[in-house]
Amino acid sequence: MGSASIKFDRYPNATFSRVFNDILGFRTICSNYEEVLCLETEEKIRVVDMSKGKSNDDGYRGVHVYYQKDNKHYPIEIQFNTYYDRQLNDWLHDKFYKRGYDSFYGQILRKYYENGRIKLAEELEEVLENVLHHCEKI
Template identity: 55%
Template sequence: MDNNILELNGLSIEILEQLSYESKLGISLKKNLHYFAKGDLIKELVDMAEWYDGQIILEDVALDYRIKSFESIVSKYERYYPDAQTRKVFNDILGFRAFCDSYDAVLKLSREKFRIADMSNGKAHDDGYRGVHVYFQRKSTCYPIEIQFNTLYDRQLNNWLHDYLYKKSYPDEVGKTLRKMYEAGEIRNENQFEEALKNVLSNCQK
Protein backbone atom coordinates (compact mmCIF):
# COMPACT_ATOMS: atom_id res chain seq x y z
CA MET A 1 0.00 0.00 0.00
CA ASP A 2 2.74 2.48 1.00
CA ASN A 3 4.67 2.08 -2.23
CA ASN A 4 1.52 2.23 -4.40
CA ILE A 5 0.72 5.88 -3.76
CA LEU A 6 4.43 6.73 -3.84
CA GLU A 7 5.10 4.91 -7.11
CA LEU A 8 2.18 6.66 -8.76
CA ASN A 9 4.28 9.78 -8.20
CA GLY A 10 7.63 8.26 -9.20
CA LEU A 11 8.85 7.64 -5.66
CA SER A 12 9.39 4.60 -3.45
CA ILE A 13 10.50 3.91 0.09
CA GLU A 14 13.80 2.67 -1.36
CA ILE A 15 14.41 6.00 -3.11
CA LEU A 16 13.54 7.93 0.05
CA GLU A 17 15.98 5.78 2.01
CA GLN A 18 18.74 6.56 -0.51
CA LEU A 19 17.97 10.27 -0.19
CA SER A 20 18.03 10.27 3.61
CA TYR A 21 20.80 12.43 5.06
CA GLU A 22 22.23 11.48 8.44
CA SER A 23 23.31 14.12 10.94
CA LYS A 24 26.91 13.97 12.08
CA LEU A 25 26.51 16.36 15.01
CA GLY A 26 25.96 13.63 17.60
CA ILE A 27 22.83 15.25 19.06
CA SER A 28 19.33 13.80 18.74
CA LEU A 29 17.26 15.67 16.18
CA LYS A 30 14.39 15.47 18.67
CA LYS A 31 16.29 18.04 20.72
CA ASN A 32 15.28 21.68 20.47
CA LEU A 33 17.36 24.10 18.45
CA HIS A 34 19.15 25.63 21.43
CA TYR A 35 20.97 22.34 22.05
CA PHE A 36 22.90 22.86 18.80
CA ALA A 37 25.67 25.34 18.05
CA LYS A 38 24.10 27.59 15.43
CA GLY A 39 27.13 27.62 13.13
CA ASP A 40 27.52 23.83 13.19
CA LEU A 41 23.85 23.20 12.52
CA ILE A 42 23.56 25.73 9.69
CA LYS A 43 26.73 24.35 8.09
CA GLU A 44 25.38 20.80 8.21
CA LEU A 45 22.06 21.89 6.68
CA VAL A 46 23.83 23.75 3.88
CA ASP A 47 26.07 20.73 3.30
CA MET A 48 22.94 18.60 3.06
CA ALA A 49 21.35 20.96 0.54
CA GLU A 50 24.52 20.83 -1.57
CA TRP A 51 24.56 17.04 -1.29
CA TYR A 52 21.00 16.93 -2.60
CA ASP A 53 22.02 19.16 -5.50
CA GLY A 54 24.45 16.46 -6.57
CA GLN A 55 22.09 13.48 -6.29
CA ILE A 56 21.58 12.04 -9.78
CA ILE A 57 18.70 9.92 -8.49
CA LEU A 58 16.61 13.10 -8.23
CA GLU A 59 16.91 13.58 -11.98
CA ASP A 60 15.06 10.30 -12.48
CA VAL A 61 12.17 11.19 -10.17
CA ALA A 62 9.26 12.40 -12.30
CA LEU A 63 8.05 14.74 -9.60
CA ASP A 64 8.45 18.40 -8.68
CA TYR A 65 10.91 18.92 -5.86
CA ARG A 66 12.79 21.77 -4.30
CA ILE A 67 15.80 22.08 -2.03
CA LYS A 68 15.83 24.78 0.64
CA SER A 69 18.16 27.71 -0.02
CA PHE A 70 20.68 29.07 2.48
CA GLU A 71 18.41 32.08 3.05
CA SER A 72 15.40 29.86 3.80
CA ILE A 73 17.43 27.70 6.19
CA VAL A 74 18.64 30.71 8.18
CA SER A 75 15.16 32.26 8.15
CA LYS A 76 13.59 29.10 9.58
CA TYR A 77 16.27 28.85 12.25
CA GLU A 78 15.69 32.42 13.39
CA ARG A 79 11.91 32.03 13.29
CA TYR A 80 11.82 28.90 15.47
CA TYR A 81 14.84 29.32 17.77
CA PRO A 82 15.17 28.37 20.60
CA ASP A 83 12.37 26.00 21.62
CA ALA A 84 11.29 24.05 18.53
CA GLN A 85 12.37 20.49 17.75
CA THR A 86 15.14 20.43 15.16
CA ARG A 87 13.59 17.54 13.22
CA LYS A 88 10.30 19.46 12.92
CA VAL A 89 11.87 22.77 11.91
CA PHE A 90 14.15 21.22 9.29
CA ASN A 91 11.83 18.51 8.00
CA ASP A 92 11.71 19.88 4.47
CA ILE A 93 15.24 20.64 3.28
CA LEU A 94 14.24 18.27 0.49
CA GLY A 95 10.56 18.53 -0.39
CA PHE A 96 8.47 16.87 -3.09
CA ARG A 97 5.09 17.98 -4.45
CA ALA A 98 2.84 15.09 -5.45
CA PHE A 99 -0.69 14.73 -6.78
CA CYS A 100 -3.42 12.40 -5.57
CA ASP A 101 -6.99 11.78 -6.72
CA SER A 102 -8.16 11.93 -3.11
CA TYR A 103 -6.44 12.05 0.25
CA ASP A 104 -7.75 8.68 1.43
CA ALA A 105 -4.80 6.62 0.14
CA VAL A 106 -2.31 9.12 1.58
CA LEU A 107 -3.94 9.02 5.00
CA LYS A 108 -3.68 5.22 4.96
CA LEU A 109 0.13 5.30 4.74
CA SER A 110 1.85 3.45 7.57
CA ARG A 111 2.25 5.63 10.66
CA GLU A 112 5.28 3.51 11.54
CA LYS A 113 7.11 4.67 8.40
CA PHE A 114 5.67 8.15 7.96
CA ARG A 115 4.56 11.09 10.04
CA ILE A 116 1.40 12.55 8.52
CA ALA A 117 0.10 16.10 8.85
CA ASP A 118 -3.52 16.11 7.70
CA MET A 119 -4.55 19.52 6.38
CA SER A 120 -7.15 18.18 3.95
CA ASN A 121 -9.79 20.14 5.88
CA GLY A 122 -7.52 23.05 6.67
CA LYS A 123 -4.88 23.96 9.23
CA ALA A 124 -5.59 24.63 12.90
CA HIS A 125 -5.64 28.30 11.92
CA ASP A 126 -7.34 27.98 8.55
CA ASP A 127 -5.69 30.11 5.85
CA GLY A 128 -7.32 28.37 2.89
CA TYR A 129 -4.58 25.81 2.26
CA ARG A 130 -5.59 22.19 1.75
CA GLY A 131 -3.34 19.13 1.53
CA VAL A 132 -1.67 16.27 3.37
CA HIS A 133 2.04 16.49 4.17
CA VAL A 134 3.96 13.26 4.69
CA TYR A 135 7.38 13.06 6.38
CA PHE A 136 9.78 10.16 5.92
CA GLN A 137 12.59 9.78 8.45
CA ARG A 138 14.75 6.71 7.86
CA LYS A 139 16.01 6.74 11.44
CA SER A 140 16.20 9.19 14.31
CA THR A 141 19.57 10.59 13.25
CA CYS A 142 18.39 11.33 9.70
CA TYR A 143 16.67 14.53 8.66
CA PRO A 144 13.08 14.02 7.45
CA ILE A 145 12.03 14.35 3.81
CA GLU A 146 8.73 16.06 3.04
CA ILE A 147 6.15 15.02 0.44
CA GLN A 148 3.26 17.42 -0.06
CA PHE A 149 0.19 15.70 -1.48
CA ASN A 150 -2.57 17.77 -3.09
CA THR A 151 -5.51 17.04 -5.33
CA LEU A 152 -5.36 18.94 -8.61
CA TYR A 153 -8.36 20.96 -7.42
CA ASP A 154 -6.62 22.00 -4.20
CA ARG A 155 -3.23 22.58 -5.83
CA GLN A 156 -4.69 25.25 -8.10
CA LEU A 157 -5.92 27.41 -5.23
CA ASN A 158 -2.86 26.62 -3.09
CA ASN A 159 -0.63 27.97 -5.86
CA TRP A 160 -2.58 31.23 -6.06
CA LEU A 161 -2.58 31.60 -2.28
CA HIS A 162 1.18 31.05 -2.27
CA ASP A 163 1.84 33.49 -5.12
CA TYR A 164 -0.31 36.30 -3.75
CA LEU A 165 -0.44 35.84 0.03
CA TYR A 166 2.72 33.96 1.08
CA LYS A 167 5.02 36.00 3.35
CA LYS A 168 2.48 38.83 3.41
CA SER A 169 1.04 39.98 6.72
CA TYR A 170 -2.55 39.28 5.73
CA PRO A 171 -4.78 37.69 8.39
CA ASP A 172 -5.67 34.00 7.92
CA GLU A 173 -9.27 35.05 7.34
CA VAL A 174 -8.29 36.36 3.89
CA GLY A 175 -7.22 32.93 2.63
CA LYS A 176 -10.13 31.27 4.40
CA THR A 177 -12.61 33.58 2.66
CA LEU A 178 -10.99 33.01 -0.73
CA ARG A 179 -11.24 29.28 -0.13
CA LYS A 180 -14.98 29.55 0.49
CA MET A 181 -15.38 31.56 -2.72
CA TYR A 182 -13.34 28.98 -4.64
CA GLU A 183 -15.48 26.12 -3.35
CA ALA A 184 -18.63 28.09 -4.23
CA GLY A 185 -17.44 28.38 -7.84
CA GLU A 186 -16.90 32.14 -7.61
CA ILE A 187 -13.20 31.80 -8.44
CA ARG A 188 -12.39 29.78 -11.54
CA ASN A 189 -9.20 31.38 -12.87
CA GLU A 190 -6.33 33.59 -11.76
CA ASN A 191 -7.95 36.83 -12.90
CA GLN A 192 -11.01 36.06 -10.80
CA PHE A 193 -8.71 35.21 -7.88
CA GLU A 194 -6.94 38.58 -8.16
CA GLU A 195 -10.25 40.43 -8.27
CA ALA A 196 -11.61 38.47 -5.32
CA LEU A 197 -8.44 39.16 -3.33
CA LYS A 198 -8.80 42.92 -3.91
CA ASN A 199 -12.40 42.80 -2.70
CA VAL A 200 -11.57 40.72 0.37
CA LEU A 201 -8.68 43.01 1.34
CA SER A 202 -10.88 46.06 0.80
CA ASN A 203 -13.52 44.63 3.13
CA CYS A 204 -10.86 43.83 5.74
CA GLN A 205 -9.80 47.48 5.82
CA LYS A 206 -13.32 48.80 6.43
Protein backbone atom coordinates (compact mmCIF):
# COMPACT_ATOMS: atom_id res chain seq x y z
CA MET A 1 0.00 0.00 0.00
CA GLY A 2 3.03 2.31 0.20
CA SER A 3 3.07 2.92 -3.54
CA ALA A 4 -0.71 3.49 -3.48
CA SER A 5 -0.22 6.26 -0.92
CA ILE A 6 2.50 7.87 -3.05
CA LYS A 7 0.25 7.66 -6.10
CA PHE A 8 -2.67 9.25 -4.25
CA ASP A 9 -0.43 12.09 -3.04
CA ARG A 10 0.86 12.65 -6.59
CA TYR A 11 -2.68 13.00 -8.02
CA PRO A 12 -4.74 14.61 -5.22
CA ASN A 13 -7.51 15.90 -7.52
CA ALA A 14 -8.11 12.61 -9.35
CA THR A 15 -10.94 10.26 -8.47
CA PHE A 16 -10.22 7.20 -6.36
CA SER A 17 -10.89 4.81 -9.24
CA ARG A 18 -8.63 6.82 -11.58
CA VAL A 19 -5.70 6.79 -9.13
CA PHE A 20 -6.10 3.17 -8.09
CA ASN A 21 -6.62 1.70 -11.53
CA ASP A 22 -4.00 -0.99 -11.03
CA ILE A 23 -4.79 -2.69 -7.73
CA LEU A 24 -4.50 -6.01 -9.57
CA GLY A 25 -1.77 -5.86 -12.15
CA PHE A 26 0.69 -8.01 -14.01
CA ARG A 27 3.81 -7.43 -16.06
CA THR A 28 4.83 -9.42 -19.09
CA ILE A 29 7.33 -9.26 -21.91
CA CYS A 30 6.33 -8.86 -25.55
CA SER A 31 8.50 -9.05 -28.64
CA ASN A 32 7.05 -5.79 -29.98
CA TYR A 33 4.34 -3.33 -29.06
CA GLU A 34 2.36 -3.62 -32.29
CA GLU A 35 0.98 -7.02 -31.28
CA VAL A 36 -0.35 -5.50 -28.03
CA LEU A 37 -1.73 -2.32 -29.58
CA CYS A 38 -4.06 -4.48 -31.71
CA LEU A 39 -6.03 -5.24 -28.52
CA GLU A 40 -7.55 -1.75 -28.43
CA THR A 41 -10.38 -2.89 -30.71
CA GLU A 42 -11.53 -5.50 -28.18
CA GLU A 43 -14.60 -4.89 -26.03
CA LYS A 44 -13.98 -3.96 -22.36
CA ILE A 45 -10.29 -3.39 -23.12
CA ARG A 46 -8.53 -0.04 -22.81
CA VAL A 47 -5.00 0.33 -24.16
CA VAL A 48 -2.61 3.06 -23.01
CA ASP A 49 0.31 3.41 -25.39
CA MET A 50 3.47 4.70 -23.71
CA SER A 51 5.81 2.92 -26.12
CA LYS A 52 7.15 6.30 -27.26
CA GLY A 53 6.90 7.90 -23.83
CA LYS A 54 4.29 9.46 -21.59
CA SER A 55 2.90 12.95 -22.14
CA ASN A 56 5.23 13.98 -19.30
CA ASP A 57 8.09 11.79 -20.52
CA ASP A 58 10.17 10.31 -17.70
CA GLY A 59 11.97 7.63 -19.70
CA TYR A 60 9.41 4.88 -19.13
CA ARG A 61 8.31 2.87 -22.18
CA GLY A 62 5.52 0.31 -22.39
CA VAL A 63 1.91 -0.42 -23.22
CA HIS A 64 -0.66 -0.90 -20.46
CA VAL A 65 -3.80 -2.90 -21.12
CA TYR A 66 -6.81 -2.60 -18.80
CA TYR A 67 -9.68 -5.05 -18.69
CA GLN A 68 -12.77 -4.09 -16.73
CA LYS A 69 -15.75 -6.41 -16.61
CA ASP A 70 -18.12 -3.56 -15.69
CA ASN A 71 -18.25 -0.41 -13.55
CA LYS A 72 -18.78 -2.47 -10.39
CA HIS A 73 -15.33 -4.03 -10.77
CA TYR A 74 -11.89 -2.49 -10.67
CA PRO A 75 -9.84 -2.94 -13.82
CA ILE A 76 -7.08 -5.50 -14.17
CA GLU A 77 -3.89 -4.03 -15.55
CA ILE A 78 -1.30 -5.83 -17.66
CA GLN A 79 1.92 -3.94 -18.37
CA PHE A 80 3.62 -5.02 -21.57
CA ASN A 81 7.25 -4.19 -22.21
CA THR A 82 9.87 -5.37 -24.61
CA TYR A 83 12.83 -6.93 -22.81
CA TYR A 84 14.91 -3.90 -23.83
CA ASP A 85 12.46 -1.45 -22.24
CA ARG A 86 11.73 -3.63 -19.20
CA GLN A 87 15.39 -3.54 -18.26
CA LEU A 88 15.58 0.26 -18.17
CA ASN A 89 12.10 0.57 -16.62
CA ASP A 90 13.18 -1.65 -13.71
CA TRP A 91 16.35 0.38 -13.17
CA LEU A 92 14.42 3.65 -13.33
CA HIS A 93 11.87 2.29 -10.86
CA ASP A 94 14.57 1.27 -8.37
CA LYS A 95 16.97 4.19 -8.73
CA PHE A 96 14.92 7.09 -10.04
CA TYR A 97 11.13 7.20 -9.55
CA LYS A 98 11.02 6.45 -5.84
CA ARG A 99 13.47 9.30 -5.17
CA GLY A 100 11.20 11.92 -6.71
CA TYR A 101 13.58 13.29 -9.36
CA ASP A 102 12.19 15.53 -12.09
CA SER A 103 11.00 13.63 -15.17
CA PHE A 104 13.48 15.62 -17.27
CA TYR A 105 16.30 13.51 -15.83
CA GLY A 106 14.47 10.32 -16.82
CA GLN A 107 14.45 11.55 -20.42
CA ILE A 108 18.21 12.05 -20.23
CA LEU A 109 18.75 8.57 -18.80
CA ARG A 110 16.59 7.13 -21.60
CA LYS A 111 18.76 8.89 -24.22
CA TYR A 112 21.95 7.56 -22.64
CA TYR A 113 20.43 4.06 -22.58
CA GLU A 114 19.37 4.23 -26.22
CA ASN A 115 22.83 5.52 -27.19
CA GLY A 116 24.49 2.55 -25.45
CA ARG A 117 26.05 4.59 -22.63
CA ILE A 118 24.03 2.71 -20.01
CA LYS A 119 24.24 -1.08 -20.13
CA LEU A 120 24.22 -1.91 -16.41
CA ALA A 121 22.35 -0.63 -13.35
CA GLU A 122 25.64 0.68 -11.96
CA GLU A 123 26.16 2.75 -15.11
CA LEU A 124 22.68 4.23 -14.71
CA GLU A 125 23.54 5.27 -11.16
CA GLU A 126 26.80 6.84 -12.33
CA VAL A 127 25.14 8.76 -15.17
CA LEU A 128 22.33 9.90 -12.86
CA GLU A 129 24.86 11.12 -10.30
CA ASN A 130 26.76 13.04 -13.00
CA VAL A 131 23.62 14.58 -14.45
CA LEU A 132 22.25 15.58 -11.05
CA HIS A 133 25.51 17.24 -10.09
CA HIS A 134 26.07 18.77 -13.54
CA CYS A 135 29.47 17.08 -13.77
CA GLU A 136 28.71 16.07 -17.31
CA LYS A 137 27.49 18.31 -20.11
CA ILE A 138 23.96 17.36 -21.07
